[in-house]
Amino acid sequence: MLSKRMNYALAIFCALIMLSASMLAKTRVTKQAFGHTTDGTPVDIYSLADGKIEVRIMTYGGIVVSLRTPDRNGKLADVVLGHDSVDGYIPNPPYLGALIGRYGNRIAHGSFQLDGKTYSLPKNDGDNTLHGGIKGFNQVVWTGKEIKDGVELTYLSKDGEQGFPGNLTAIVRYTVSDGALRIEYSATTDKDTVVNLTNHSYFNLAGQGTGDILGHVLKIDASRFTPVDATLIPTGELKPVEGTPFDFRAPHSIGERINADDEQLRRGKGYDHNFVLDHTAGQLSEAAEVYEPTTGRILKVLTTEPGLQFYTGNFLDGTITGKEGRVYKPRYAFCLETQHFPDSPNHPSFPSTELKPGEKYHSVTVFQFSASSR
Ligand code: BGC
Numbered sequence: 001m002l003s004k005r006m007n008y009a010l011a012i013f014c015a016l017i018m019l020s021a022s023m024l025a026k027t028r029v030t031k032q033a034f035g036h037t038t039d040g041t042p043v044d045i046y047s048l049a050d051g052k053i054e055v056r057i058m059t060y061g062g063i064v065v066s067l068r069t070p071d072r073n074g075k076l077a078d079v080v081l082g083h084d085s086v087d088g089y090i091p092n093p094p095y096l097g098a099l100i101g102r103y104g105n106r107i108a109h110g111s112f113q114l115d116g117k118t119y120s121l122p123k124n125d126g127d128n129t130l131h132g133g134i135k136g137f138n139q140v141v142w143t144g145k146e147i148k149d150g151v152e153l154t155y156l157s158k159d160g161e162q163g164f165p166g167n168l169t170a171i172v173r174y175t176v177s178d179g180a181l182r183i184e185y186s187a188t189t190d191k192d193t194v195v196n197l198t199n200h201s202y203f204n205l206a207g208q209g210t211g212d213i214l215g216h217v218l219k220i221d222a223s224r225f226t227p228v229d230a231t232l233i234p235t236g237e238l239k240p241v242e243g244t245p246f247d248f249r250a251p252h253s254i255g256e257r258i259n260a261d262d263e264q265l266r267r268g269k270g271y272d273h274n275f276v277l278d279h280t281a282g283q284l285s286e287a288a289e290v291y292e293p294t295t296g297r298i299l300k301v302l303t304t305e306p307g308l309q310f311y312t313g314n315f316l317d318g319t320i321t322g323k324e325g326r327v328y329k330p331r332y333a334f335c336l337e338t339q340h341f342p343d344s345p346n347h348p349s350f351p352s353t354e355l356k357p358g359e360k361y362h363s364v365t366v367f368q369f370s371a372s373s374r
Contacts, residue, residue: 026050027149027176034058035086041141043086046151052179053369060086061138062099062153062172064201066323067181069369072296077207079297079369081333084323091139094316094328095200098138099172100131102157102164103353104198105274105309105342108233112345114165114354115192121163126231131200133162137170138200150175150182159191166191166357180368187361194353195361196340198305202313202333205292205299209326213312213334214255217291220248220308222275226341227264233343234350238276246273251291254312254334269314270331274307274341281306281351284364288336291372300368301336306351309337338365 027050034045037060045058045065054076056065067080082096083089092098110123121129131138142153150173157168166189173184185197204213225246226234241247245257245265258270265271279285287308288301301308313333320328344350355361 029146029150031144031146031151034060037086037141038090043141044144046144046146046174048150048174048176048181050149050176050178053176053181055174055176055181057151057153057174058086059142059144059153060089061092061097061140062142062174062199063089063092063138064097064174064181064199067201069179069297070371072371072373077295078323079203079205079208079299081202081204081208081328082323088322094202094313094320095131095138096202096322098200099142099153099197100200100337101137101170101197102132102162102168102193102195103129103345104131104196104337104339106130106231106233108231108343108346110163112194114194114345119163119165128231128233135162137197142172147173147175149177164193166193168193168195168355170195170197172197179370180366182364182366185361185363187355188357188359189355190357192354192356194345195355196344196353197361197363198309198337198339199365200335200337201367202335203290203299204333205290205297206295209322209324209328209332212255212329212331214253214258214331215293216254216334217251217293218248218254218310218334219251219289220275220310221278221287222308223249223278224276226274226276226307228267228273228342230267232268232272234274234341234347236347236349241275246271246275248275248288251289258312258331270312271334272309272311272314274309274339276341277303277306277308284366287338290334290336293374296371296374298370298372300366300370301338302366302368303338304362304364305338305340307339307341309335309339309342311335311337338363
C-alpha cells in the first residue's frame with residue numbers, strides 16, 4: 001500500500017502532467033502585418049497553430065491563406081489554394097479561401113422581394129448576382145481581434161451596400177483546436193434583410209496545386225440536391241440523389257461519375273450543386289467526409305447549415321498561378337461551402353435567409369482534419 005505522502009506526490013505529479021498537456025494543447029495565435037490593399041489600407045495576417053494544424057487568415061476578405069495539416073506519416077502540406085501575398089488576391093475571381101457575403105451563391109436576375117419591396121443587386125455572373133455582388137465581403141478589410149484559440153473578424157456592411165437593405169454587422173470567429181478549424185458566423189441588422197455567409201476555401205488534401213482532386217473519396221450526408229437551370233439557378237425542385245451521380249451517401253471517388261452523361265453535370269461543367277443535408281438544420285453535425293488515398297488525409301465537415309455546395313473547381317482554367325508558383329487547373333481543388341440554398345430569397349419553399357432587427361444570424365461550420373494509416 002502506498003504511503004499517504006507517496007499518494008500526495010503521485011497526485012501532484014499527475015496534476016503537473018495534465019497541466020503541461022493542456023498547455024501544449026493550447027492554440028498559439030500570432031499576428032503580423034501582411035501588406036496593403038490597393039488604396040493603402042493595412043492588412044494583417046493571423047496564424048493559429050494548435051500543434052496539429054496551422055491556419056493563416058488575413059483581414060482582407062477574411063481569407064484563409066494557408067492551412068497546413070499532417071499526412072499519415074506526419075508530413076505537413078498546405079491543403080488550400082491561394083496566393084503568397086495580398087496582391088495575388090486583388091482581384092480574386094475564384095474567391096480562393098474568402099469569406100462570402102452578404103449572400104453566398106446566386107440570386108437570380110440580381111433581384112428579390114422583401115416586405116413587398118423589390119431590391120436590385122449588381123449582376124456579376126451573367127444575369128445573376130454571385131457571392132454578394134461586385135464587391136462582396138471577400139473584398140473588404142475586416143477588423144481583426146485576437147480571441148482565445150483564434151481571431152474574431154468584424155465588418156459593418158452599410159445599408160444599401162451592393163443593393164442589400166439594412167446596416168448589417170457581421171462577426172466571424174475563426175478558431176483552431178484539436179486539429180479542427182471552426183468558423184462561427186453571426187450577424188445582426190437594423191432593417192429586414194437577407195443573409196447567407198460561407199467560406200470559399202479550395203481544398204486539395206494531397207497538397208495545393210499538386211494535381212486534380214478526382215481521386216479523393218467523398219461522402220455527403222444528403223438524400224436530395226437542388227438541380228439547376230442553365231445559369232446555375234435552382235429550379236426549386238429537391239431531387240432525390242438515388243440512382244444519380246449525385247449520390248454520395250456511400251463514399252465514391254469524385255472522378256468516378258463526374259463525366260457521366262448527365263444534364264446537371266453538363267450544366268455545372270462537373271459538380272457545382274447544392275446538396276440538401278439530411279441532418280436537422282441548426283444542430284452542428286457531420287455533413288461530409290473526404291479521404292485522400294495517397295496521403296491518408298481526411299477532412300470532415302460539420303455544420304449547422306441546411307445546405308452544402310459541392311464545387312469541383314470547374315472554372316479554374318490554368319490562368320491563375322498561386323502559392324509556390326503552382327498553376328491552378330480545372331478540378332485541382334474542391335469546395336464544400338456550407339450554406340442556405342442558392343437563390344432562397346426567390347424560393348419561399350426553401351429554408352428562409354431573412355434576418356430581422358432583434359434577431360441574430362448564427363451559423364457554425366467545423367473543418368476537422370486527421371490522417372488514416374490505411
Ligand atoms: C459557385 C461556382 C462559381 C464559384 C466561383 C462557387 O460557389 O458555385 O459556380 O464559379 O463559386 O469561384
